[in-house]
Each structure stands twice: as C-alpha cells, then as structure tokens.
Amino acid sequence: MVSKINRKAPTKTTKPSPKTGRRGRLKSSPSPVKSISAYASSVDRSIRRCLLKFFTCLAVINTPKRRKKGFRRLPRPHDGETASTQPGRPRRDALPPPSVPGRITIVLDLDETLVHSRVGVPPDRYDFVVHPSIEGLEMTFYVLKRPGVDELLRAASESFEVVIYTAGLKEYASLVIDQLDPGGGMVTHRLYRDSCLEEEGGKMVKDLSSLGRNLDRVVIVDDNPVSYSLQKENAIPVASFVDDPRDKELVRLMQFFDVAHRFEDMREAVAFYLSEQIKE
Template identity: 45%
Template sequence: MKQGYRKLEKHEKQPMRIRNDKKRTIFLDLDETLVHSTMEPPIGVNVDFMVRIKIEGGVIPMFVVKRPGVTEFLDRIGKKYRVAVFTAGLPEYASQVLDKMDKNRVISQRLYRDSCTETNGRYAKDLSLVAKDLGSVLIVDDNPFSYSLQPDNGVPIKPFVNDMEDQELMKLADFFDGCYQYEDLRDAATEFLYPTS
C-alpha cells in the first residue's frame, strides 16, 4: 500500500473488458423470413415438414418450406447473440413450426401475435415492450411495417417464397458477424441499409 493505492502483482491483472459483454438479441420474423407455409403442397418444391392446426373444431394442414440455410444461420448467430422469434402468427401454428425447425434449440424466446401491437388491422412488433435497451436489439423482418415503431432497429430481408436458390440468410449471417463491434446495434443497421463504401 502506498498513498492509499495497492500495487497489483502480475497474477492479479484484471482481464480486459470486451467492448460490450452483454449478449445482444436478434429478433427474427417467422413467415417469409425463415419459412414459407401454405395450405396446399407447393408445386416443384420439396416440403420440409407439415403441421396440423386445430381451428374452430377442424384441422388445417400447413405445408412448410424452410428458407435455404436457416439451420446454419441460426447456429451461427446463436454463438454471439441471443436469438428470439417475434411473429404475428398464432401460437397454435408458430409454436409447432418452431419446434420442428429449431432442432438445435437456438431460439430462446418466442413471441406471438398476442405480443404485437395492432394498428388498423396490421401488426407491429413493439421492441420497447420486450427489450430494456433498444441499442442492444435488432429485428429482421420482410415487412417494414412490423418494425415501424422502431425503424432504426429494423433489418429488412427479401420475402422468401420457395426460392431454393435464396442466399439472404447467409448474407445476414455475415452482417451479424461484423456488427458485433458496434456499441449500438442501430448504427450497424444504418450501415447495413446505407453502406458508406
């Protein structure tokens, strides 16, 4: 001890803090972002799985096609981020799809239509209701209205409708690999939308 300060020995050195050691969250839309579902088997495309939804005493089959690379995408972003799904779909449908799609259990939170904010018959996903720090969350959705309450947090994606050559999720995985360096993820989203180079 010298003048109130204690000299740290070599073995007492503290590890350097990472820029932001809290795990950030990526909210993903389900339909037309991760999968495409129809009530009839699609023509010319292999169905990945089928779910049956009980509605008003009847059972409706839904044929589901996964977007190319969805499993790899989830595994890759799940290494650095907390992954959640925020869908305007009903839990009776969406929970079955997620059970079958997320075999590796990467998705840690599921939010359905009852968590959305309805405006004129359309569903917006209000991130302020599910996240304390809006700088540490992004939402990926094919419908810009979904993130209209927090447009700076939105990362748009082209809608997926059975295009088996689609590479959008791999592009997004590259983006998420790079945006971890940003203190505020909204800055990363702006860079994604309006790249400077």
C-alpha cells in the same frame, strides 16, 4: 211616464282569487325582450357552473398529495409504455430478464423470412408438414425452409439472444419453430400474434420497446416494413421468401454478425451494415 233604465251587461265574468278573494286579471304574454334576457341569464349561470367545475378539477390535480388519508390521481402511462390492463396491447417486458446482461438480441420474423407455408394442395417442394388445430379445426400446412435458415440459427445462437417474433398464431407457429429448433437450444424466446400491436386495418406491429431490452442492443429482421414501423432504425429488411431455391438473403444476413460486435449501439451497426449492402 216611467223611463226604462238600460243596464250594461259585463263583457266578461272574472272569478275571485281563492287566496285573496280579489278578482284576477288575465295574464298577458311575456315580452320577447324579457324572454331573451331570461334565456341569456340562464346560459350565463350554466357557463359559470362549468367554469367552477373546471377550476375545481384543476385545483385537485395540482394539489400536493396528502401524507395520511385521501386519494390521489394515478399518472397516465408515458409515451412508449403500455398499461398492462389495456386490451389488445402486449404487456410490458414481454421477455424475462436476459440470462447474459448486455448480450445482443436478434429478433427474427418467421413467415416469408425464415420459412414459407401454404395450405391446400401439396406444393412440389416442401420440407415438413404441421397440423395445428385452430378454433377446433385441424389444418395442414406444407412448410418450405428458406435456404440458409439452419446455418443462420446455429450461428446466431452462439453470439446472440435469439427471439422469433411472429404475427402468426401460436397454434401454428409453435409447431413450425419446433421443427426449426428440434433440440430447443437455438431459439431463446418465442413471441406470437398476441404480443403484437394491432393497428388500424388489422396490421400487426412488433413493438421492440415491449421486450424489456435496451433498444441499443436489439436488431429485428423482417420482410414486412409495417412490423418494425415503430423502430425502423433497429431493422434489417429482407426480401420476402416464397420458393426460390437460389435465395441468398440469409447468407448475406450472417455478414451482419461480424459487424454487430464492432458497435455498442446496434442502430449504428444496422446503419453501417445497410450502407455496405448498398455499395455491393
């Protein structure tokens, strides 16, 4: 009797490896512990590369400049200075050198300090009209001079360098100043909105350090505290002018002219003048 031989069929067929000719084995999934270890090793290498770049940068900064070839890092502007290429910032030394070195510079705001202007329906009282062209549109401004402005400008021009510094556009403000100083002999310099610093919210700040004058010889007169927020100790605040014919702010301001020449530092002169005004 012939017995049958049962042959067991293989459960899975494996193909020989094309390189070795050996039969390959199924790859098992990597251990979670090994995956975490590999990830940690990768992070460690990344941190090492970052630290290497950081210390290399420090070495470049602290390395003395070479005498011959090579590059050097340019220093950043000091606090209070502005780079001339920085957009939205006035250039350093906005004014030319003073004609009389050491002379006191009085910086006067324009709108609501020396005059009040309005557009639209002509008001009951105004002194002159200007027609600036702004962005291609001609506009009409009715301008009322503050009481005492003519006397103030004449008196100031005799002893001070007079600068009108306004946040208004040049197209408008230049025409108003022409009316206040028709002969051009009282106002030494004019600065407009493009010389102001524009802060958050569109607020315009007048940085006196950009004028090219020693701050101990500069006084600013303005109705807006934001304008002189960088140099408050140099500022004489005045009430805003609209149309009060009995306004005496500029008449009182002329009292400062006598005080100013008794001090070398205008910040001390301003402090003394304001303290005397409080007593009155």
